[in-house]
Amino acid sequence: MKFFAHLNTAVQVLTGYKGQQPFGIFIKDFFKQDKKYGSRDRKSISHLCYCYFRLGKVLPDMPVEERIVVGLFLCSSAPNEMLGQLKPEWNAAAALSVEEKCSMLNALPIAIGTVLNIFPWKEALSGGLDHAAFCNSFLVQPHLFLRIRPGKQAVVQQKLEAAGILSTRLNESCIALPNASKVDEVIRLNKEAVIQDYSSQRVGEFLLPSKSGIAVWDCCAASGGKSILAWDVLGPLDLTVSDVRESIIANLKKRFAEAGINKYKSFVADLSDPRSFLPVEIRPDLIIADVPCSGSGTWSRTPEQLYYFDIAAIQRYSSLQKKIVHRVWEKLNPGGHLLYITCSVFKAENEEVVNFMQQQFSLQVVKMELLKGYDQQADSMFAALMRKL
Structure with a gap:
């Protein structure tokens, strides 16, 4: 009976969650307030909640309890004790393909429709992405x-x-x-x-071999992962990092110390604001612009973001990205490179921003690719290396 109790608790958790913060933080706070749950209980309840979110935009009006169980069925790759208790008649079919499971459910009053409804915005995707495979990837926990x-x-x-x-x-x-x-x-x-995610590591393929000590500006540095990658691929750098928040730079300082990167410059700036101060001495040979984005290529890790996503947000991100690249490109030395990166699968944040840069600035595409991670249980990302003429 324990899994029915876990199911009831998962319903309680999901009913109280409105997408206002990452779900991982929300559920940790929930368990802190109620100490009766052991580690196995917490793991089981969390899994049921994530199965609910992994259905994305499928069955939005189904009662929460029923939708959790459908999600558990589609996310299970083999018979298991949890599904055996909650829905024993489905447990024997747990090893079937997602398509076969959907056909089975469609024969019932549930009428799940197609798994492609998990991520319904096919026409908005960047080129080269397999929509069906991408949708299926949401039913699997990434590595x-x-x-x-x-x-x-x-x-x-x-x-x-x-x-x-x-x-x-x-x-x-x-x-x-x-x-x-x-x-x-x-x-x-x-x-x-x-x-560092597999696709994020692949960004290193866009870093061209060059002389040691080139000037690099990681302009949206966040936790500094791309800076450390560039350091390892290109050798010691004349490195400058910036981000919009002081707390980000403080955390980055600790991580750089652990990585053995002790010589670099840093500053805080809102690059979407044309009035924001930029140090005069910045003249990079390479700008790494891992810009803020929808994060849609990472939603298999945080499926609650898919569940709550409003498609209207894409244009807001695209506008923000264009403001940032407009601000930074003029600092680039002639002949230098700008590496534009998102963890998005939407073309409005990817190819359309690259087209904007080509039309507005003296930039030429050297290499551009959607880094598809869904076949490796990894994130998907977009990267474009551009040269200033």
Whole structure:
């Protein structure tokens, strides 16, 4: 009967959540206020809630309890105790494909329709994305990915094996692990390896080999992951980082210290505001612009964002992105490069912004690609390297 109690609690949690903050924070606060739930209870209740969100825009009017169970069925790849208790007649079919499960449900009064309704905005997607595969990816928990830093491959692999943490090597520096892996207890994060999604690691393919010590401005630095990647790919840099909030820069300082990056410049600026101060001395050879975006390529990690997303927000993000690139490109040295990055799958944030830059500025596309991570249980991202003429 425990799973029915978990189901009732999941309904309570979801009824109280309105999308005002990341769901992971919300449910942690819920459990802090009620100490009766053990770790297994918390894991089970959280899983039921995420199954609800992983349905995206499917069955929006179905009662919460029923929608949770449908989500659990579609997210289960094999029979399991939870589904066996909550819906035993579906448990035997848990190993069927998503399409077969949907056909089975359509024979019932549920009428789920097509799984393509999970992410219904097919016409708004960037080119090259497989809409069906992308929709199916929301029903699967993404992996945790590590990027091993140069020279640390052997020690990281040894530590993971000694701790009994299962891992899959995707390339020389990228490792995929189960999402709940406690890697921070095993390796020295940022010094030996960086937690960084597979597609985010692939951004390194856009960093052209160059002489050591080039001037790089990571203009929307956030946690500094792209700066550390550039440092590892290009060697020591004349590095400048900026972000819109002082707290971001403070956190970045701690992470850089752990990564062994001690020589860099930093400042706070709102790059969407043309009046915001920029230091005169900034003359970069490379600008990394990992701009604010919808985050739609990462929603399999935070499916509540898909559930609550309003398509009208895309144009607001696109406008913000154009303001940022308009502000930064003029600082770029002639012949220098601007690397434009989003974790979005919407063309209005990707190809359309690149087209805007080509039309408005003296920039030429060197390489542009939608980095599809859904076939690796990873995020999807967009990157375009542009050269100033």
